[in-house]
Amino acid sequence: MRDTADAFIEMFTLPGAPGGPLAGLTFGAKDLYDVAGRVTGCGNPEWARTHPEPDAHAPAVADLLAAGATLLGKTHTDELAYSLMGVNAHYGTPINTADPRRVPGGSSSGSAAAVAAGLVDIGLGSDTGGSVRLPASFCGLWGLRTTFGALSLDGAMPFTRSFDTVGWFTRDGETMARVAEACGCPAAPPPAGLVMPVDLWARADAATVEAAARSLAALQDLAGPIRPVVLAPGGLEDWRETFRICQAAEIWQTHGDWITAHAPAFGPGVRERFAIAASIDADTFAAADRRKADLRARISEVLLPDVVFVLPTGPGPAPLRTADAASLDVFRTRAFDMLCPAGLGGLPQLSVPSGRVDGGPVGISLVGPPGRDRALIALACAAGLGSIS
Amino acid sequence: MRDTADAFIEMFTLPGAPGGPLAGLTFGAKDLYDVAGRVTGCGNPEWARTHPEPDAHAPAVADLLAAGATLLGKTHTDELAYSLMGVNAHYGTPINTADPRRVPGGSSSGSAAAVAAGLVDIGLGSDTGGSVRLPASFCGLWGLRTTFGALSLDGAMPFTRSFDTVGWFTRDGETMARVAEACGCPAAPPPAGLVMPVDLWARADAATVEAAARSLAALQDLAGPIRPVVLAPGGLEDWRETFRICQAAEIWQTHGDWITAHAPAFGPGVRERFAIAASIDADTFAAADRRKADLRARISEVLLPDVVFVLPTGPGPAPLRTADAASLDVFRTRAFDMLCPAGLGGLPQLSVPSGRVDGGPVGISLVGPPGRDRALIALACAAGLGSIS
Incomplete structure (x- = not known):
């Protein structure tokens, strides 16, 4: 069965609880969250073949259902979530209806594509290295990576021990605010000020900076003048590589046995x-893991x-x-530089549409201290972001 | 004769005109400006030996004298102005009294050092690639590179056809405002807004960004929220190299015959x-010169x-x-990235002290459209810059 955005691997209807705060809204769930009685495929046929049907919904799915949202199906993901582009060699590439010439981004590709196409109101995704934030930017959506550890990932395919988070896509800020509240993000006071990490801005295209401006x-x-800082005094390569090594090593800890066996x-x-x-050998991982602690300390210093x-x-x-592998590599490296700080810091990050560049949407992000997810949404809504172009 | 900052190559007194707007102030003139009856040495003994005493003052000197400032001598320069550090193998390195462990910067090294040490109120310098701006930052001074072509460089050693400008050092903004007015910079309306070139900010140290913030x-x-831009969409190396090639080729056009002969x-x-x-061959120069026109167009686009x-x-x-050559090369490359836009664009740039990093002064710069020199000074004074730390 194909939908108009090639976003779903499986469509069905599980009605939300009547009268909940999200009643009347619909959602799609990335196919690495368990839905009772349906195999969780994680974007790879061999995974689907070798894993049984789960007995229960993942809490991230159950929470949305309990809040009244109706589940309309399971959405495509990059294989085992290990990509940022939304291209799946087995199941194809969902259509980015905001600009069909372009990839939708991943790994939460189908949830992003489904929301962008208007097939559902809410896309349930997950974000380890950018898997909600980047497709939100690519598809012209609001996308929230929640604070690390704040919401349960039980019943979701484990990926990394240190970086996995729940996330959502919506088409507007008011819906995102309702979802975050209904799913258990705590109320949070507004931030005291704005900071611009100039080294991260310098990784973006001129036109994308212009849109963000x-x-x-x-x-x-709304919030007063912004203060420039350099987040990574020693350069971003150190940050990117620390994230990449820790992420990869943790992924292998999680999936190495299954991959080796199958x-x-x-x-x-x-x-x-x-x-x-x-x-990646144990010593390399241990060194990167120690370095991660230093970088987290730097983040705390700058965010305070x-x-x-x-x-x-x-x-x-x-x-x-149609982009070739070399240009994708360049793009991915720059994207990683911009995305890894929230990953390393366990921080919530909200991406909001900021305009279009060469016809494709781009987003601006707010990254806050842990637990401030809803403050980011409130700030973006109050400033009218998402409707500026 | 040595002064307390090793700033002067020659000290004497030429009184300023009585009753002028700069009456009561003193100045030193970089030894590439003509002072009647005294050889202009340009930081190189062979140059001094092979050039006659000039008959007249350079207009930049005469203007200060006519405005009432008293000339106290001629100050050291890097050899033929072709360096940014203030280190002269023949005459030594003036003392940066703001932090004597550090170089004063150049090529207007002696004028900066003399003002920093309190030996004079005004330092007359020149700026092609940063020769006023960088020593001002290094020595904790106000330093103005004037709009290209606005003030006469007659009677000054020619260096490049396209980039040379008159500049001054002072210890405070009020003096700088008086000097700029007295020497013929026109009145100028305030700018409409602030722009932050994030690619240039990303070339600075974290602590220097913190001071600038x-x-x-x-x-x-005072002037409203700042707007981020990327000045050089294709990267700064192109800008730096275009400037470097044009500067070097023009210098050789100016001085090649003399160097070859002597x-x-x-x-x-x-x-x-x-x-x-x-x-540098003619084709390389011609290509860089054409590229310069493109970069000037980009500057105009962003400054509008x-x-x-x-x-x-x-x-x-x-x-x-005591810095070694390799670390100086790294520093110089980053400095060039930050300094070359004003050079390429013929723009006025005002550097104002913004604090100290590791004991050494650092500066923040305002770069404006051509002819807006005095608007930059007025803005910096109104914002209270130079007294923030």
Whole structure:
């Protein structure tokens, strides 16, 4: 069965609880969250073949149902969530209806594509290294990566021990605010000020910075002048590599045995990434893990007292579906530089549409201290972000 | 004769005109400006030996005298102005009294050092690639590079056809405002807004950005929120190299014959730079000169309508006098990235002290459209810059 955005791997209807705060809204769930009685496929046929049907809904699914949202199906994901582009060699690439020439982004590709196409109101995704934030930017959506550890990932495919988070897509801020509240993000006070990490801004295209600048002007009108900082005094490569090594090593800890036992076919890119993950030795991982603690300390230092980082979500609009591997590599490196700080810091990050570049949507992000998810949404709504272009 | 900052190559007194707007103030003139009856040495003994005493004052000197400032002598310069550090193999390195462990910066080294030490109120310098801006930042001074072509460089050693400008150092903004007015910079309306070139900010040290951020906050309180841009969409290397090639080729056009005829001894660094300048062929120069036109167009695009770029003047505090060549090269490259836009655009740039990093002063810069020199000074004074730390 195909939907108009090739977003769903399986469509069905599970009605939400009547009278809940999300009653009347619909959602799609990334196919690495358990839905009782349906195999969780995680974007790979061999995974689907070797895993039983779960008995219960994942809490992230159950929470949305309990709040009244109706589940309309399970959405595509990059294989085992290990990609950012939304290209799946087995199941195809969902259509980014905001600009069909471009990839939708991933790994929460189907949930993003389904919301963008208007097939559902809410897309349930997950974000480890950018898997909600980047597709939100690519598809012109609001996308929230929640604070690490704040919401349960039980019943979701484990990926990394240290970075996995629940996330959602919506088409507007008011819906995002309702979802975050209904799903258990605590109320949070507004931030004390805005901070601009200039080293991260410098990784974005000129036109993407220009788009973000218009949203930033609205934020500054509301929250006061922004303060520039350099987040990574020693350069971003250190941050990117620390994240990459920790992520890859933890992924192999999680999935290495299954991959070794089943030797599943992986698509291009994913295959190479798992091979690299397998090759990271214990000493390299231990050194990166120690370095991670230093970088977290730097994040805490810069985020105190209680400020919000503002930056373009990604380096530019989504790559074209026809982009070659070399240009994708360049894009991915720059995207990682911009995305890894929230991952390393366990921070919530909200991406909001900030305009279009060469026809493709781009987003601006608010990154806050842990637990301030709803404050980010409230700030973006109050500033009128998402309707500026 | 040595002064307390080793700033002067020659001290004497030429009284200013009585009753002028700068009456009561004193100045030192970089030894590439003509003072009647005294050889203009340009930082190189062979140059001094092969050039006659001038008959008249350079207009930049005469203007200060006519405005009432008293000339107290001629100050050291890097050899033929072809360096940014203030280190002269023949005459030594003036003392940066703001932090004596560090170089004073150049090529207007002696004028900066003399003002910093309180030996004079005004330092007359010149700025092609940063020769006023960088020593101002290094020595904790106000430093103005004037709009290209606005003030006469007659009677000054020619260096490049396209980039040379008159500049001054002072210890405070009020004096700078008086000097600029007295020497013929026209009155100018205030700018419409502030712009932050994030790619240039990202070339500065974290602590230097932190210092600049405090000044920026005061500027934003006065002039409204700042708007981020990427000045160089294709990267700064293109800008730096375009400037470097055009500068070097023009220098060789100016000085090649004299150097070939006299084979003067040059100190380390300067010698290599002249050798490179000699090696640039006509096609390379022509290509860079055409590229310069594109970059000027980009500057015009971003500076319209009528905004002021704000950025740290240099990447960090002055290098230590003991710094090795490799670390100086890294510093110089980053400094060039930050300094070359005003050079390429013929723009006025004002550097104002923004604090100290590791004991050494650092500056923040305002870069404006051509002719807006006095608007930059007025903005900095109104925001209280130079007294924030």
